[in-house]
Amino acid sequence: MLRDITLGQYYAKDSVIHRLDPRVKIVAVIVYIIMLFLVRDFIGYAVSFAAAAAVICASGVPFRFILRGMKPVAVILALTFLLNLFLYPGTVLLSAGPFHITQQGLHQALFMACRLILLIFGTAILTYTTKPMKLTDGMEALMSPLSRFGFPAHEIAIIMSIALRFIPMLVQEADKIMKAQQARGADFESGNIIRRVRSLMPLFIPLFIGAFRIAQDLAMAMEARCYRGGTGRTRLHVMKLHKRDAAASVLLAVYAGLILAERILPALF
Amino acid sequence: MPIIAENISHVYNKGQPDETYALRDVSFSIEDGEFIGIIGHTGSGKSTLIQHLNGLLKPDSGRILIDGRDIMSKDVSLRGIRRKVGLVFQYPEYQLFEETVAEDVAFGPKNLGIPPDETDQRVREALRLTELDYDEIADRSPFELSGGQKRRVAIAGVLAMRPEVLILDEPAAGLDPKSHVQILEMIRRVREERKVTVILVSHNMDDVARLCSRVFVMEKGELILSGTPREVFSQTELLRKAGLGLPAAADLIFRMRTLGADIDGDILSAEEAADAVIKWLRKKGKRGR
């Protein structure tokens, strides 16, 4: 049951999208997200969907993996859709008892659902095609100009990368502990809510203790290898921009241009 | 309570890029009172295999029969199976969580709905079996004990369920030599006293040769060899291919043989090795004279 967590999982493959510089990919996703919030009608979403689909195809990540990344947010998605559908005021299309579906409500519900789905597509592509370590390297590089003003860019990046590496470890650890307690007759699945929360104590206590143990070991190992923070540290893999990164940036600009034009032009006329 | 595995296979992360066949078509049967040793290289599927025996993992194909009934069928209670088949995981001390040792050991019996006075009795018995002093230790926090003591407490937690089959996954891993010997001695005594079937996963060939009545050899998810320790440890070639060694005494004789000493017989224990070497020296002496 813990295996379903795919958020932030990397899909190993050697595609042009995988090879892109992480900085370019992060900027692209940020631009893409901003564009999604600027879009005013379904034409903009169609363009965004086409762009996302093209990138997914180029990345070679099977579409079902992208869809699986949606599972954890499916509830939020459904809730947003239903709330918008039933609670938005406007011209009534359909009504049954206390429930009314308005024309504007339907539009709004579809609109928000599209936005959410496309948002997930974007972040899913990023995490499926970029190794966590590269992702944090990229973020660190993008944030590093801020370190001149005392912003702890390196520290934030290392915290993120360690956290990212801890997640699968903790999931595994939790799985092991759960099995061990199940072997002793523990039951994590039945009973009322209070019983269920209580039944989690045998899981959380060893899990936290284990997390502290691992954290301490890691800190010691890092110190034993003379880790001393960001200043003056050099990198094993120096990030360099290639032609493909330039090409990707041009395509990104075209996409952003299309969305902006679509938003602004009607206003001009 | 015989345990039968019929052609079980297990795949982790099916359909994903990191799909792993952890078990392939494994079959065996274990009779009451046996002492089974499971050996195999790291990643050969030992832990996966034993988790099938109490229904923690479900085979992707094949079935496990306990008392003649498929444990995955609807009318078999998994909790009942887990009571009868006690499983001690690797590094079990990392799973302790209660405030006191006594409460931690009582976790299993409580889950089984055993009344308090009987639970208390079982806790005392389990601590005695694991050679821990109830009066001294029962009210202490499990987290302030030594590594060896913590492991005993964890094993006591499984014994308190009074299983009929006791499975231990590398129970001596990471212990100092003295605690190692003590833990194995304890397992041997538990087996004699409680008449349980024991399944021991181990990397120590000497322990397996000395204690077990039958040995299973796993390689890459397959059960490649099973038999008495003597039968198994005479298959030097197969074991070497599976990345495994021999018990120290058998290894010594094997090396002497490769250097040209004509010693015969399957040798397992130090005593047998000593006898064989003496016999060989005498023979050599006579020939030399």
Ligand SMILES: Nc1ncnc2c1ncn2[C@@H]1O[C@H](COP(=O)(O)OP(=O)(O)O)[C@@H](O)[C@H]1O
């Ligand atoms: N929870 C798991 N998820 C995915 N793969 C696993 C898991 N547990 C074990 N494996 C894989 O299954 C194989 C057998 O592992 P395991 O049964 O732990 O072997 P052993 O106990 O003999 O070292 C290994 O390749 C291991 O990487």
Ligand SMILES: [Mg+2]
């Ligand atoms: Mg193992």
